[in-house]
Amino acid sequence: MISLKFKQIKCQQYLINLPKVFQSVSDINILYSTKDFKKILLKKISQAKSIIYITALYLEKDDGGKKIMHALYAAKKANHFLDIKIFVDWHRAQRGYIGSNTKLTNAEWYCKLSRLYPNINISIFGVPINTREALGVFHLKGFIFDDVLIYTGASINNVYLHMYDKYRYDRYLLIKNIQLTTIMKQFIDNILLKSNAINLLNVSNRPxxxxLKSLIKKFRFNLKNTSYNFLNNATNNVLSITPFIGLGKKNNLNNLIINLIGSTKNNIIICTPYFNFPSILVKIITKLLYNGKKVEIIVGDKTANDFYILPEKKFKIISILPYLYEMNLRFFVKKLQFFIDKKQLIIRIWKCNDNTYHLKGIWVDDSWQLITGNNLNPRAWKLDLENAILIHDPKKELDNQKCYELKCIRTYTNIINHYNELDDIHIYPIKIKKIIRRIRRIRLDKIINQIL
Known part of the structure; x- marks a missing residue:
């Protein structure tokens, strides 16, 4: 018990010693829906005066992507001095969507747009985090509009923007803070744009x-030693924010997550779309429970996973993933059923018709919250370039917004009271069952969990 208390104090001290950027409470707003996100995104594009920097995993060649791109070209046409740069994953942009029959890639579509707007220059860069997509992707998040940052785990396509009937639910934070946007822009300018591994996607002569193999390896090595650089200008008694970035197992963002969870005094809430925690997080969460802390985990139902395919639809190998995640969750719940019975561990499953769930984040006690694109899984922990925004709110100035966001998130959730409420492999579709048993027999499931 003394050892656990000491570790908790050490984690809390880590958070207290972090550099922080002062944040005015009137300049931070939480958005609560996909439609709010689309509305504010289009508004900020039209209002930008000097800078628009967009970083996302992808910007898709569907109606949602087209709406954003045409809005960007219109903004640039209206203001020739507007600096617009878009950064997406190099590999993802040059392949088709998994399961799609279309041969036109996002990169080829970007080229078509450049020809459609020959006198309007918008740069779209591909960022390769590794030589292969399976070994790491560009998962940096954040849309910068002058002194305003929209931070979300969302990329840009139909479902993230709720263009039609279906949506993909995420978190959205709107922050007005010139120091924060300067910090994030400087990282892009000084680290990304100065690397020869980064190349334009909206040109026909892409390498x-x-x-680029040797350049990519060098770029990845350099990224492992980088961070957001800034001076502390806030005390621990005021509302503040701290941006984090990380790549590789031993990085600043991973260290933050470990200390943030370990600092819990009373209760913690964790959102993740894919239940596949790194072993170290499972260990810390289990210790919290044994130490009397209350833990709530909100995870998407397997049918709310973007890889889920209805059993009657054409089978694709990628469709086994939601089932593997559910098996992970069932094992976790079974192992900790005692704490569920005590109402100390709360597992919520999000499901809303055939919409999908993409929320990530951590709320600790009443003082700290983290919004991130990090899926809190082994892939994010080791392979992908991730970032996050940590909020310290010692006076509970954001309490109303925080509580309403959590209320919205919980609206379409059901609490799991027993592990038997989660489907077992015996009732999975026959093809899914056969493949999972085959990969478990050769222990391939453990490898899959590390890279997906």
Missing amino acids: KTIK
Whole structure:
């Protein structure tokens, strides 16, 4: 018990010693829906005066992507001095969507747009985090509009923007803070744009990935030693924010997450779309429970996973993933059923018709919250370039917004009271069952959990 208390104090001290950026409470707003996100995104594009920097995993060639791109070109046409730069994953942009029959890639579509607007220059860069997509992707998040940051785990396509009937639910934070946007822009300018591994996607003469191999390896090595650089200008008694970035197992963001969870005094809430925690997080969460802390985990139902395919639809191998995540969750719940019975561990499953769930974040006690694109899984922990915004709110100035956001998140959730409420492999579709048993027999499931 003394050892656990000491570790908790050490984690709390880590958070207290972090550099922080002062944040006015009137300049921070939480958005609560996909439609709010689309509305404010289009508004900020039209209002930007000097800078628009967009970083996302992808900007899709569907109606949602087209709406954003045409809005960007209109903004640039209206203001020739507007600096618009878009950064997406190099590999993802040059392949089709998994399961799609279309041969036109996002990169080829970007080229078509450049020809459609020949006198309007918008730069779209591909960022390769590793030589292959399976070994790491560009998962940096954040849309910068002058002194305003929209931070979300969302990328840009139909479902993230709720263009039609279906939506993909995420978190959205609107922050007005010139120091924060300067910090994030400087990282892009000084680290990303100065690397020869980064290349334009909206040009026809893109280099082949194989020719960039050595540059990509050097770029990845350099990224492992980078961070957001800034001076502390806030005390621990005021509302403040701290941006984090990380790549590789031992990085600043991973260290933050470990200390943030470990600092819990009373209760913690965790959102993740794919239940596949790194082993170290499972260990810390289990210790919290044994130490009397209250833990709530909100995770998407397997049918709310973007890889889920209805059993009657054409089978694709990628469709086993939601089932693997559910198996992970069932094992976790079964192992900790004692704490569920005590109402100390609360597991909520999000499901809303055939919409999908993409929320990530951590709320600790009443003082700290983290919004991130990090899925809190082994892939994010080791392979992908991730970032996050940590909020310290010692006076509970954001309490109303925080509580309403959590209320919205919980609206379409059901509490799991027993592990038997989660489907077992015996009732999975026959093809899913056969493949999972085959990969478990050769222990391939453990490898899959590390890279997906």
